[in-house]
Amino acid sequence: MVNDETFFAWLDGDLDAGEAARVEAEVAADPRLSAMAAEHRAMQVRLKGAFDTVIAAPMPERLAAAARTPQQAEVIDFAEARKKRDRAWPSVAQWSAMAATLAIGVLIGTLAPQARQASPVEVQGGKIYAASALNEALSTQLASAPRGDVLIGVTYRDQSGAVCRSFTDPSSSGLACREGKGWRVRGLFAAPEGQSGSYRMAAGMDPNLATLVDSTMAGEPFDAAQEKAARDKGWR
Protein backbone atom coordinates (compact mmCIF):
# COMPACT_ATOMS: atom_id res chain seq x y z
CA MET A 1 0.00 0.00 0.00
CA VAL A 2 1.48 3.29 -1.09
CA ASN A 3 1.59 5.96 1.62
CA ASP A 4 0.42 9.55 1.08
CA GLU A 5 3.91 11.01 0.81
CA THR A 6 4.91 8.54 -1.88
CA PHE A 7 1.58 8.90 -3.68
CA PHE A 8 2.01 12.67 -4.01
CA ALA A 9 5.70 12.41 -4.87
CA TRP A 10 4.57 10.17 -7.73
CA LEU A 11 1.88 12.67 -8.72
CA ASP A 12 4.52 15.43 -8.75
CA GLY A 13 6.96 13.39 -10.82
CA ASP A 14 9.44 13.40 -7.95
CA LEU A 15 10.13 9.65 -7.83
CA ASP A 16 12.83 7.84 -9.74
CA ALA A 17 11.70 5.78 -12.73
CA GLY A 18 11.58 2.42 -10.98
CA GLU A 19 9.54 3.57 -8.02
CA ALA A 20 7.29 5.69 -10.22
CA ALA A 21 6.40 2.62 -12.28
CA ARG A 22 5.60 0.64 -9.14
CA VAL A 23 3.30 3.37 -7.77
CA GLU A 24 1.72 3.88 -11.17
CA ALA A 25 0.76 0.19 -11.34
CA GLU A 26 -0.64 0.31 -7.82
CA VAL A 27 -2.73 3.40 -8.55
CA ALA A 28 -4.04 1.92 -11.80
CA ALA A 29 -5.17 -1.21 -9.96
CA ASP A 30 -6.93 0.67 -7.17
CA PRO A 31 -10.06 2.68 -8.09
CA ARG A 32 -9.87 4.71 -4.87
CA LEU A 33 -6.30 5.80 -5.59
CA SER A 34 -7.12 6.48 -9.25
CA ALA A 35 -9.99 8.75 -8.22
CA MET A 36 -7.77 10.50 -5.70
CA ALA A 37 -5.12 11.12 -8.35
CA ALA A 38 -7.72 12.56 -10.72
CA GLU A 39 -9.20 14.84 -8.05
CA HIS A 40 -5.84 16.20 -7.01
CA ARG A 41 -4.72 16.74 -10.59
CA ALA A 42 -7.92 18.66 -11.33
CA MET A 43 -7.53 20.75 -8.18
CA GLN A 44 -3.91 21.57 -9.08
CA VAL A 45 -4.84 22.62 -12.59
CA ARG A 46 -7.45 25.01 -11.23
CA LEU A 47 -5.20 26.39 -8.50
CA LYS A 48 -2.22 26.89 -10.76
CA GLY A 49 -4.46 28.29 -13.50
CA ALA A 50 -5.78 30.93 -11.13
CA PHE A 51 -2.28 32.03 -10.12
CA ASP A 52 -1.01 31.90 -13.71
CA THR A 53 -3.22 34.90 -14.44
CA VAL A 54 -0.59 36.87 -12.51
CA ILE A 55 2.03 35.85 -15.09
CA ALA A 56 -0.22 36.97 -17.94
CA ALA A 57 -1.15 40.28 -16.28
CA PRO A 58 0.77 43.44 -17.18
CA MET A 59 3.66 44.16 -14.81
CA PRO A 60 3.02 47.26 -12.69
CA GLU A 61 5.49 49.95 -13.65
CA ARG A 62 6.75 50.37 -10.08
CA LEU A 63 7.88 46.72 -10.01
CA ALA A 64 9.48 46.81 -13.44
CA ALA A 65 11.28 50.00 -12.42
CA ALA A 66 12.41 48.54 -9.10
CA ALA A 67 14.16 45.69 -10.95
CA ARG A 68 16.14 48.23 -12.99
CA THR A 69 17.07 50.56 -10.14
CA PRO A 70 20.51 49.94 -8.67
CA GLN A 71 20.58 49.69 -4.88
CA GLN A 72 23.43 50.45 -2.55
CA ALA A 73 25.11 47.26 -1.29
CA GLU A 74 23.73 46.00 1.99
CA VAL A 75 25.84 46.92 5.00
CA ILE A 76 24.64 45.57 8.31
CA ASP A 77 26.42 45.06 11.58
CA PHE A 78 26.75 41.33 12.31
CA ALA A 79 25.21 41.23 15.79
CA GLU A 80 22.55 43.69 14.72
CA ALA A 81 21.71 41.64 11.65
CA ARG A 82 21.06 38.52 13.67
CA LYS A 83 18.82 40.41 16.06
CA LYS A 84 16.83 42.31 13.51
CA ARG A 85 15.43 39.45 11.43
CA ASP A 86 11.88 40.52 12.28
CA ARG A 87 12.43 44.22 11.88
CA ALA A 88 11.57 46.41 8.95
CA TRP A 89 14.09 48.25 6.82
CA PRO A 90 16.48 50.66 8.47
CA SER A 91 15.37 54.28 8.32
CA VAL A 92 17.07 56.62 5.89
CA ALA A 93 19.10 58.08 8.74
CA GLN A 94 20.29 54.67 9.95
CA TRP A 95 21.04 53.74 6.40
CA SER A 96 23.18 56.81 5.79
CA ALA A 97 25.08 56.25 9.00
CA MET A 98 25.83 52.66 8.06
CA ALA A 99 26.77 53.57 4.51
CA ALA A 100 29.26 56.11 5.86
CA THR A 101 31.20 53.32 7.52
CA LEU A 102 31.27 51.19 4.38
CA ALA A 103 34.64 49.61 3.84
CA ILE A 104 35.77 48.91 0.34
CA GLY A 105 34.77 45.33 -0.40
CA VAL A 106 36.68 43.13 -2.77
CA LEU A 107 34.21 40.44 -3.64
CA ILE A 108 34.28 36.97 -4.99
CA GLY A 109 35.01 36.91 -8.68
CA THR A 110 36.37 40.43 -8.82
CA LEU A 111 39.68 39.81 -7.10
CA ALA A 112 42.48 40.16 -9.61
CA PRO A 113 45.53 38.02 -8.88
CA GLN A 114 47.96 40.53 -7.52
CA ALA A 115 51.70 40.56 -7.84
CA ARG A 116 52.46 40.30 -4.15
CA GLN A 117 54.90 37.99 -2.56
CA ALA A 118 53.25 34.95 -0.95
CA SER A 119 49.73 35.86 -1.99
CA PRO A 120 47.24 34.52 0.57
CA VAL A 121 45.02 33.23 -2.24
CA GLU A 122 45.39 31.38 -5.51
CA VAL A 123 43.01 30.92 -8.41
CA GLN A 124 42.23 27.41 -9.63
CA GLY A 125 39.67 26.82 -12.34
CA GLY A 126 38.05 30.19 -11.79
CA LYS A 127 37.68 29.64 -8.04
CA ILE A 128 39.71 31.36 -5.38
CA TYR A 129 41.38 29.23 -2.72
CA ALA A 130 43.40 30.06 0.36
CA ALA A 131 47.15 29.59 -0.13
CA SER A 132 50.35 29.61 1.90
CA ALA A 133 50.04 31.09 5.39
CA LEU A 134 46.29 31.64 5.11
CA ASN A 135 45.68 28.03 4.10
CA GLU A 136 47.90 26.87 6.94
CA ALA A 137 46.07 29.01 9.49
CA LEU A 138 42.61 27.96 8.32
CA SER A 139 43.59 24.29 8.48
CA THR A 140 45.36 24.23 11.82
CA GLN A 141 44.67 27.29 13.93
CA LEU A 142 42.03 27.61 16.62
CA ALA A 143 40.38 30.94 17.39
CA SER A 144 41.54 30.66 20.99
CA ALA A 145 45.20 30.16 20.04
CA PRO A 146 46.24 32.83 17.53
CA ARG A 147 49.72 32.72 16.08
CA GLY A 148 51.30 34.41 13.11
CA ASP A 149 49.62 37.12 11.09
CA VAL A 150 46.31 35.39 10.47
CA LEU A 151 43.60 35.48 13.11
CA ILE A 152 40.63 33.12 12.99
CA GLY A 153 37.21 34.50 13.85
CA VAL A 154 34.06 32.39 13.79
CA THR A 155 33.79 28.79 12.60
CA TYR A 156 30.43 27.33 11.58
CA ARG A 157 28.63 25.18 9.04
CA ASP A 158 26.95 26.78 6.04
CA GLN A 159 23.60 25.67 4.60
CA SER A 160 25.30 23.02 2.47
CA GLY A 161 27.02 21.54 5.55
CA ALA A 162 30.53 22.77 4.70
CA VAL A 163 32.69 24.16 7.51
CA CYS A 164 33.35 27.89 7.06
CA ARG A 165 35.77 30.13 8.95
CA SER A 166 36.21 33.86 8.99
CA PHE A 167 39.73 35.24 9.17
CA THR A 168 41.67 38.47 9.41
CA ASP A 169 45.18 39.11 8.19
CA PRO A 170 47.11 42.39 8.12
CA SER A 171 45.68 43.49 4.77
CA SER A 172 42.22 41.97 4.63
CA SER A 173 39.51 39.94 6.25
CA GLY A 174 37.32 37.31 4.70
CA LEU A 175 35.46 34.05 4.74
CA ALA A 176 36.61 30.65 3.49
CA CYS A 177 34.68 27.38 3.36
CA ARG A 178 36.08 23.87 3.17
CA GLU A 179 35.94 22.39 -0.31
CA GLY A 180 37.75 19.12 -0.90
CA LYS A 181 41.16 19.41 0.72
CA GLY A 182 41.28 23.19 0.40
CA TRP A 183 39.57 26.34 1.56
CA ARG A 184 37.54 28.15 -1.03
CA VAL A 185 37.47 31.88 -0.37
CA ARG A 186 33.88 33.08 -0.39
CA GLY A 187 34.62 36.72 0.32
CA LEU A 188 37.67 38.89 0.84
CA PHE A 189 37.51 42.47 2.03
CA ALA A 190 40.35 44.96 2.00
CA ALA A 191 41.29 46.54 5.31
CA PRO A 192 40.59 50.26 5.61
CA GLU A 193 43.73 52.34 5.13
CA GLY A 194 46.03 52.52 8.11
CA GLN A 195 44.33 49.90 10.27
CA SER A 196 46.26 46.88 11.39
CA GLY A 197 44.66 43.47 11.73
CA SER A 198 44.64 43.48 15.50
CA TYR A 199 43.10 46.94 15.60
CA ARG A 200 40.32 45.78 13.32
CA MET A 201 39.65 42.65 15.33
CA ALA A 202 39.11 44.86 18.34
CA ALA A 203 36.90 47.19 16.32
CA GLY A 204 34.69 44.32 15.18
CA MET A 205 34.08 42.46 11.99
CA ASP A 206 34.02 44.23 8.65
CA PRO A 207 30.31 44.87 7.98
CA ASN A 208 30.46 43.28 4.53
CA LEU A 209 32.01 40.18 6.02
CA ALA A 210 29.44 40.18 8.82
CA THR A 211 26.64 40.22 6.26
CA LEU A 212 28.24 37.38 4.34
CA VAL A 213 28.71 35.31 7.50
CA ASP A 214 25.16 35.97 8.58
CA SER A 215 23.68 35.01 5.24
CA THR A 216 25.59 31.73 4.97
CA MET A 217 25.49 30.43 8.55
CA ALA A 218 23.21 27.50 9.34
CA GLY A 219 22.62 27.13 13.08
CA GLU A 220 25.06 28.55 15.60
CA PRO A 221 28.80 29.21 15.44
CA PHE A 222 31.03 26.45 16.81
CA ASP A 223 32.16 26.72 20.41
CA ALA A 224 35.80 25.99 21.25
CA ALA A 225 35.20 22.24 21.69
CA GLN A 226 33.29 21.93 18.41
CA GLU A 227 35.98 23.90 16.61
CA LYS A 228 38.70 21.60 17.90
CA ALA A 229 36.67 18.47 17.10
CA ALA A 230 36.09 19.71 13.56
CA ARG A 231 39.82 20.31 13.10
CA ASP A 232 40.62 16.82 14.39
CA LYS A 233 38.23 15.35 11.82
CA GLY A 234 39.85 17.27 8.95
CA TRP A 235 37.04 19.88 8.70
CA ARG A 236 34.61 17.45 7.13
Place this chain on the structure above:
Amino acid sequence: MDQFESFEDGLTALLPRLRRFAHALSRNPADADDLTQAAVERALRSQAQWVRGTRLDSWLYRIMRNLWIDTVRSRGRREDLHAPAEEAEAIGQDPRSAIEASIDLGRAMAAMQRLPDEQREIVALIIIEGFGYRECSEILGLPIGTVSSRLVRGRTALLQMMGNPDGE
Protein backbone atom coordinates in the same frame (compact mmCIF):
# COMPACT_ATOMS: atom_id res chain seq x y z
CA MET B 1 23.29 30.33 -14.04
CA ASP B 2 24.84 32.29 -16.85
CA GLN B 3 21.83 32.33 -19.14
CA PHE B 4 21.22 36.01 -18.45
CA GLU B 5 23.37 38.88 -19.69
CA SER B 6 23.40 40.52 -16.28
CA PHE B 7 21.97 40.17 -12.82
CA GLU B 8 19.36 42.82 -13.63
CA ASP B 9 18.31 40.95 -16.79
CA GLY B 10 17.85 37.77 -14.79
CA LEU B 11 15.86 39.59 -12.16
CA THR B 12 13.61 41.20 -14.78
CA ALA B 13 13.03 37.88 -16.54
CA LEU B 14 12.08 36.19 -13.27
CA LEU B 15 9.91 39.06 -12.05
CA PRO B 16 6.54 37.64 -13.26
CA ARG B 17 7.22 34.34 -11.48
CA LEU B 18 8.26 36.12 -8.30
CA ARG B 19 5.07 38.15 -8.44
CA ARG B 20 3.01 34.97 -8.81
CA PHE B 21 4.76 33.46 -5.78
CA ALA B 22 4.03 36.65 -3.83
CA HIS B 23 0.33 36.31 -4.67
CA ALA B 24 0.32 32.72 -3.46
CA LEU B 25 1.78 33.81 -0.11
CA SER B 26 -0.03 37.10 0.49
CA ARG B 27 -3.48 38.08 1.75
CA ASN B 28 -4.31 40.41 -1.12
CA PRO B 29 -2.81 41.70 -4.38
CA ALA B 30 -1.59 44.96 -2.81
CA ASP B 31 0.42 43.07 -0.17
CA ALA B 32 1.72 40.77 -2.92
CA ASP B 33 3.07 43.67 -4.96
CA ASP B 34 4.62 45.27 -1.88
CA LEU B 35 6.33 41.97 -1.12
CA THR B 36 7.54 41.70 -4.71
CA GLN B 37 9.01 45.19 -4.60
CA ALA B 38 10.73 44.58 -1.25
CA ALA B 39 12.23 41.32 -2.55
CA VAL B 40 13.50 42.97 -5.72
CA GLU B 41 15.12 45.77 -3.74
CA ARG B 42 16.72 43.40 -1.29
CA ALA B 43 18.00 41.18 -4.12
CA LEU B 44 19.67 44.17 -5.76
CA ARG B 45 21.24 45.24 -2.47
CA SER B 46 22.50 41.72 -1.78
CA GLN B 47 23.49 40.69 -5.29
CA ALA B 48 27.15 40.30 -4.28
CA GLN B 49 26.04 37.36 -2.13
CA TRP B 50 24.53 35.45 -5.02
CA VAL B 51 27.07 32.85 -6.12
CA ARG B 52 27.43 32.72 -9.89
CA GLY B 53 26.77 29.26 -11.23
CA THR B 54 24.00 28.63 -8.70
CA ARG B 55 20.34 29.05 -9.52
CA LEU B 56 19.24 32.65 -9.48
CA ASP B 57 15.57 31.72 -9.25
CA SER B 58 16.02 29.66 -6.05
CA TRP B 59 18.04 32.47 -4.51
CA LEU B 60 15.37 35.06 -5.32
CA TYR B 61 12.55 32.87 -4.03
CA ARG B 62 14.47 32.41 -0.78
CA ILE B 63 14.80 36.17 -0.38
CA MET B 64 11.09 36.67 -0.97
CA ARG B 65 10.11 33.89 1.39
CA ASN B 66 12.31 35.24 4.19
CA LEU B 67 10.86 38.73 3.78
CA TRP B 68 7.36 37.28 3.85
CA ILE B 69 8.10 35.34 7.04
CA ASP B 70 9.40 38.54 8.65
CA THR B 71 6.16 40.31 7.75
CA VAL B 72 3.96 37.47 8.93
CA ARG B 73 5.76 37.30 12.27
CA SER B 74 5.65 41.00 12.99
CA ARG B 75 1.99 41.20 11.92
CA GLY B 76 1.17 38.06 13.89
CA ARG B 77 2.25 39.68 17.13
CA ARG B 78 0.04 42.69 16.51
CA GLU B 79 -3.00 40.76 15.35
CA ASP B 80 -2.94 38.05 17.98
CA LEU B 81 -4.99 40.42 20.08
CA HIS B 82 -7.98 40.54 17.78
CA ALA B 83 -8.91 38.23 14.95
CA PRO B 84 -8.76 39.94 11.55
CA ALA B 85 -12.38 40.37 10.50
CA GLU B 86 -11.46 41.27 6.95
CA GLU B 87 -9.78 37.92 6.39
CA ALA B 88 -12.71 36.04 7.82
CA GLU B 89 -15.01 37.65 5.29
CA ALA B 90 -12.63 37.16 2.41
CA ILE B 91 -12.60 33.41 2.91
CA GLY B 92 -14.98 31.99 0.34
CA GLN B 93 -17.54 29.84 2.12
CA ASP B 94 -19.84 30.00 -0.89
CA PRO B 95 -20.82 26.40 -1.72
CA ARG B 96 -21.03 27.31 -5.41
CA SER B 97 -17.24 27.45 -5.47
CA ALA B 98 -17.24 23.68 -5.48
CA ILE B 99 -19.06 23.43 -8.78
CA GLU B 100 -17.20 26.04 -10.78
CA ALA B 101 -14.83 24.66 -13.34
CA SER B 102 -12.32 27.42 -12.77
CA ILE B 103 -11.75 29.64 -9.82
CA ASP B 104 -10.67 33.20 -9.95
CA LEU B 105 -7.50 34.53 -8.44
CA GLY B 106 -9.24 36.05 -5.43
CA ARG B 107 -10.78 32.77 -4.46
CA ALA B 108 -7.52 30.91 -4.98
CA MET B 109 -5.74 33.43 -2.75
CA ALA B 110 -8.42 33.05 -0.10
CA ALA B 111 -8.04 29.27 -0.16
CA MET B 112 -4.27 29.57 0.20
CA GLN B 113 -4.72 31.97 3.11
CA ARG B 114 -6.62 29.33 5.01
CA LEU B 115 -3.58 27.07 5.00
CA PRO B 116 -1.11 27.44 7.86
CA ASP B 117 1.93 29.48 6.76
CA GLU B 118 4.25 26.48 6.84
CA GLN B 119 2.00 24.51 4.48
CA ARG B 120 1.23 27.47 2.22
CA GLU B 121 4.84 28.17 1.32
CA ILE B 122 5.39 24.54 0.33
CA VAL B 123 2.18 24.27 -1.72
CA ALA B 124 3.14 27.52 -3.47
CA LEU B 125 6.65 26.39 -4.34
CA ILE B 126 5.76 22.88 -5.51
CA ILE B 127 2.26 23.04 -6.96
CA ILE B 128 2.19 26.60 -8.27
CA GLU B 129 5.85 27.36 -8.95
CA GLY B 130 6.78 23.85 -10.06
CA PHE B 131 9.91 23.32 -7.94
CA GLY B 132 11.04 19.79 -7.14
CA TYR B 133 10.99 18.57 -3.53
CA ARG B 134 14.76 18.89 -3.19
CA GLU B 135 14.83 22.45 -4.56
CA CYS B 136 11.95 23.35 -2.26
CA SER B 137 13.74 21.92 0.77
CA GLU B 138 16.84 23.94 -0.14
CA ILE B 139 14.91 27.18 -0.58
CA LEU B 140 13.20 26.75 2.77
CA GLY B 141 16.09 25.16 4.63
CA LEU B 142 13.91 22.23 5.69
CA PRO B 143 14.45 18.46 5.58
CA ILE B 144 12.83 16.88 2.55
CA GLY B 145 10.65 14.66 4.77
CA THR B 146 9.16 17.77 6.39
CA VAL B 147 8.45 19.21 2.96
CA SER B 148 6.60 16.11 1.79
CA SER B 149 4.54 15.65 4.95
CA ARG B 150 3.45 19.32 5.00
CA LEU B 151 2.63 19.07 1.32
CA VAL B 152 0.29 16.14 2.00
CA ARG B 153 -1.58 18.12 4.65
CA GLY B 154 -1.74 21.29 2.58
CA ARG B 155 -3.00 19.49 -0.46
CA THR B 156 -5.63 17.53 1.43
CA ALA B 157 -6.96 20.73 2.99
CA LEU B 158 -7.02 22.52 -0.37
CA LEU B 159 -8.95 19.70 -2.00
CA GLN B 160 -11.61 19.96 0.71
CA MET B 161 -11.81 23.74 0.33
CA MET B 162 -11.87 23.90 -3.42
CA GLY B 163 -13.92 20.80 -4.06
CA ASN B 164 -14.10 18.82 -7.22
CA PRO B 165 -15.73 20.45 -10.26
CA ASP B 166 -16.91 17.11 -11.61
CA GLY B 167 -18.76 16.14 -8.46
CA GLU B 168 -17.67 13.55 -5.97
